Amino acid sequence: MSTTPVKVAVTGAAGNVSYSLLFRIASGAIFGPDRPVELRLLEVTPALKALEGVVMELDDSAFPLLAGVETGDDPNKVFDGVNLALLVGAKPRGPGMERGDMLKDNGGIFAPQGKALNDVAADDVRVVVTGNPANTNALIAMNNAPDIPNERFSALTRLDHNRAIAQLAAKTGASVTEISNMTIWGNHSATQYPDLFHAKVKGQVAAEAVGDQAWIEDTYIPTVAKRGAAIIDARGASSAASAAAATIDHARDWFAGTAQGDWTSMAVPSDGSYGVAEGLISSFPVTTKDGDYEIVQGLEIDDFSRGKIDASVQELTEERDTVRGLGLI
Ligand code: NAD
Numbered sequence: 623m624s625t626t627p628v629k630v631a632v633t634g635a636a637g638n639v640s641y642s643l644l645f646r647i648a649s650g651a652i653f654g655p656d657r658p659v660e661l662r663l664l665e666v667t668p669a670l671k672a673l674e675g676v677v678m679e680l681d682d683s684a685f686p687l688l689a690g691v692e693t694g695d696d697p698n699k700v701f702d703g704v705n706l707a708l709l710v711g712a713k714p715r716g717p718g719m720e721r722g723d724m725l726k727d728n729g730g731i732f733a734p735q736g737k738a739l740n741d742v743a744a745d746d747v748r749v750v751v752t753g754n755p756a757n758t759n760a761l762i763a764m765n766n767a768p769d770i771p772n773e774r775f776s777a778l779t780r781l782d783h784n785r786a787i788a789q790l791a792a793k794t795g796a797s798v799t800e801i802s803n804m805t806i807w808g809n810h811s812a813t814q815y816p817d818l819f820h821a822k823v824k825g826q827v828a829a830e831a832v833g834d835q836a837w838i839e840d841t842y843i844p845t846v847a848k849r850g851a852a853i854i855d856a857r858g859a860s861s862a863a864s865a866a867a868a869t870i871d872h873a874r875d876w877f878a879g880t881a882q883g884d885w886t887s888m889a890v891p892s893d894g895s896y897g898v899a900e901g902l903i904s905s906f907p908v909t910t911k912d913g914d915y916e917i918v919q920g921l922e923i924d925d926f927s928r929g930k931i932d933a934s935v936q937e938l939t940e941e942r943d944t945v946r947g948l949g950l951i
Pocket residue numbers: 633634635636637638639640664665666669710711712713714731751752753754755756778779781782810860861862865
């Protein structure tokens with residue numbers, strides 16, 4: 623195990639998700655209890671003062687593994703030499719904004735950040751996009767970083783994956799540890815498809831364990847897919863601690879690997895698997911090891927699942943066409 627600090631960039635570092643995320647990274651939640659980390663924190667200029675306060679709290683935590691913290695508003699400096707970039711900062715949809723407006727504003731963030739990663743990140747950089755619309759923001763960053771292999775870019779659907787496990791556990795009375803092989807297909811949006819036809823509860827196919835197709839279609843899928851909106855409604859702000867926990871799970875498993883026989887969900891550039899157009903950043907079942915992943919092959923997709931996957935991929939295709947029309951990719 624190397625004792626050289628691993629450099630982790632976090633954008634939107636003064637925001638709500640980061641307020642949970644940074645403290646977990648600094649305590650070793652991604653790279654384990656023996657690997658020092660250096661945090662490289664990016665914010666917009668007006669948020670740098672608030673970020674100073676967060677850094678004071680990081681200092682005050684006296685984390686043994688925290689080897690250093692750099693902050694700034696210039697991605698070309700902050701991303702210098704980073705091994706992992708967690709792109710959390712994004713422009714959310716405001717009142718009266720169309721999806722196209724949001725994609726345009728985010729293009730102004732993720733295109734320059736992709737270029738900066740291309741120019742100054744370490745050769746082994748891995749990128750996780752949490753900021754919404756996560757899949758298409760990752761697509762923009764990837765397309766602006768021609769020297770970084772495409773498979774280093776990913777977007778977060780692990781929160782959806784974790785929600786899908788939690789809802790299934792609640793329905794079946796199983797513990798979350800008794801659920802395996804969950805998959806989120808498609809976009810991190812209300813069109814996502816949590817798949818109970820390959821997930822297992824205590825080794826039994828989840829759809830059979832549940833035994834109620836109407837519940838799957840009318841309750842389970844919408845509850846998981848609209849959970850983000852339900853949290854915004856209840857909290858008055860979007861999910862933050864669970865989003866940070868999922869970002870940690872995603873990054874940790876990418877390096878540490880999935881358990882034998884199990885897989886996880888990551889939105890990654892499609893290689894054409896399961897009929898998803900090549901290059902779209904879409905969520906798949908993946909196995910991971912040492913910073914690499916493989917899309918699980920050979921799962922049978924029935925007509926119901928096919929329709930759900932196609933609908934979400936159609937939305938991703940439309941988002942890609944919008945950002946292509948804006949000249950962002
Ligand atoms: P927030 O508004 O509290 O924080 C976002 C931060 O990003 C702000 O501090 C802002 O100044 C910063 N920022 C904006 N543009 C930036 C830029 N160009 N460079 C660096 N920083 C920049 O929001 P939050 O609650 O922390 O959420 C962050 C993002 O994560 C949002 O897009 C949210 O929708 C998304 N999110 C995604 C998931 C998921 O599962 N994929 C879950 C929850 C939240």
